[in-house]
Amino acid sequence: MTEWSQPMPLGWLLRHYWRREFGQNRWQQNFCQKWFEREDQNEYFATTLFRCPCTLAQALHDKGRFAPDERCNVVDKKCDQRHLGAQHCVRSARPSIGGSGQQCCYDDYGELIRSADTMYSGRPSRTFVYGKHPFKMQMQTPTLSYWQHDVMPFYYCCKWAPKEDDSETCMMFNYFRTTQDCSSYQPPAIASVFGDPHIITFDRVNYTFNGRGEYSLVHTNNPIHKLDIHGRFERLPGHVNATQLTAVSVRDNVSSIVEFRIRPDGCRWFNQIFIIADKEYLYYWDDNMRTIHTRGVSIYQPSGIRNMSHLIAMFDSGAGVEVLVNGGGTLTLHVYLPLTYMNSTQGLLGYYSNDPNDDFMLPNGWVIANLHDKNIKQIHEEFGIKYRLLEIAQANISQSLFFHDVLTHSQYDDVKFIPQFDMDPQQLEHMDDVDR
Incomplete structure (x- = not known):
């Protein structure tokens, strides 16, 4: 299978069907609850990741472990959809030993944005955006695995929830996708x-x-x-x-x-x-x-x-x-x-x-x-x-x-x-x- 375009969320297209199926403002909760239960059964992956740099200056100089996000960066500036308020995000350059990834976002002052402050922060991901060799296994398919396990849960747990940041489902999402602090980060x-x-x-x-x-x-x-x-x-x-x-x-x-x-x-x-x-x-x-x-x-x-x-x-x-x-x-x-x-x-x-x-x-x-x-x-x-x-x-x-x-x-x-x-x-x- 070859993917020629960027994935996109289709909640705007299917929400009428989901409302009939699960009830008004309950379809988001239904999807989020199922995702939460699956996450609860999976291994905890965040300990295998590189910690985020504390500042944007550190992130830009750590060119062995982090690369600019493909959308939210100081050049492309496509941050509004998933990282509103960020001026630049970086991603772990390579997958962890288990195939996970790290993402760190920084505000206009160059400070690390945390999920405790806003849902638009960077966050660790169970799957790496570019997949992991040999790619034919579960959670290792480039882009699609990342969207299924990490991006779409953000939409139906947080962005599409009626109260967004203050919703119960967004707190459920942040339980497994909390921004890691930089307390143990060491520059190269x-x-x-x-x-x-x-x-x-x-x-x-x-x-x-x-x-x-x-x-x-x-x-x-x-x-x-x-x-x-x-x-x-x-x-x-x-x-x-x-x-x-x-x-x-x-x-x-x-x-x-x-x-x-x-x-x-x-x-x-x-x-x-x-x-x-x-x-x-x-x-x-x-x-x-x-x-x-x-x-x-x-x-x-x-x-x-x-x-x-x-x-x-x-x-x-x-x-x-x-x-x-x-x-x-x-x-x-x-x-x-x-x-x-x-x-x-x-x-x-x-x-x-x-x-x-x-x-x-x-x-x-x-x-x-x-x-x-x-x-x-x-x-x-x-x-x-x-x-x-x-x-x-x-x-x-x-x-x-x-x-x-x-x-x-x-x-x-x-x-x-x-x-x-x-x-x-x-x-x-x-x-x-x-x-x-």
Whole structure:
């Protein structure tokens, strides 16, 4: 079955029949009571969800766990029907382990709207709006399961009830769909690669690394998480011995291997980035298409972007990878990791521990003390090149995840490359252009 349009509530069409069947103003109560009894027999799902961010600013910066609602957001502004008074809502980017979802809405002051204040708040949902693999099971069908178990009960318990917010049926609805507070919310750690390339670790240590080839940015392998994020650095055009980030490849647990590769200069007139998932090229083939779903990952193109120059990959673990094409034609990368990744990461983006002194951890677990006080050459030789990727697996580094369909790994890899650690003013001016 294929659904070509958005679902819509048909109470206005069928209410006359329902009034004859159940009585005036009793048909809503009848449907709500049956839904309440079914919910009472089902498992409690809300404990498996990510908690809502406390403010809109936090929600907008948590790009691994939350994505803008497809209707109620600051761009589309279609909030009146189910979230009256909200300026922006976000949804959990991926379904929980049981296939549920989270929704959080914020008012004009950027504060979380709660169901205790209004029926138009965000709320957890028993089913995820985009379904859950393998999709052919009960409560896992995209859109339709969500409407049956979460949206329609809101209409006949609250919106269509005679007293709406103050009705007994709306209180019944809120019993199972109460907005969760943000008391246990923890913002993600963020690390970045941009420009020259400059690197900012999860613990906010800044340094520059000009390796050439493929390198491990993040490696985690423990009983909870298995995450690898790899970066490809290629030489800048011209005769400058410096590099730039041109591709990123990611795998989270058993997810698809997702690769973001910047297009060549002559091919960026339409789309800016190639998306490759498990060696298959993916595209946004419709202007209204915002999200691509593949195994264990959702790839989101923000509203207003039509040329694939800004993409966000969101994984089941809550990890997020954001890539952007800047004015100089290089990739900018932001990585978002939830608190559960603390004390488990290695790679060029550092050891995430909230302690900047142990960020430069080598693959063997040794920490190079005070390396951030050393010069670029020392950081390059003593730390950066230790995370060089090969085509075979290495302990605490993994093996290259990139799809080598055009050039081989050895054609990108340059062991003998020595960057120019000291540059004259003219070369530095060129590097400023790349950073911008």
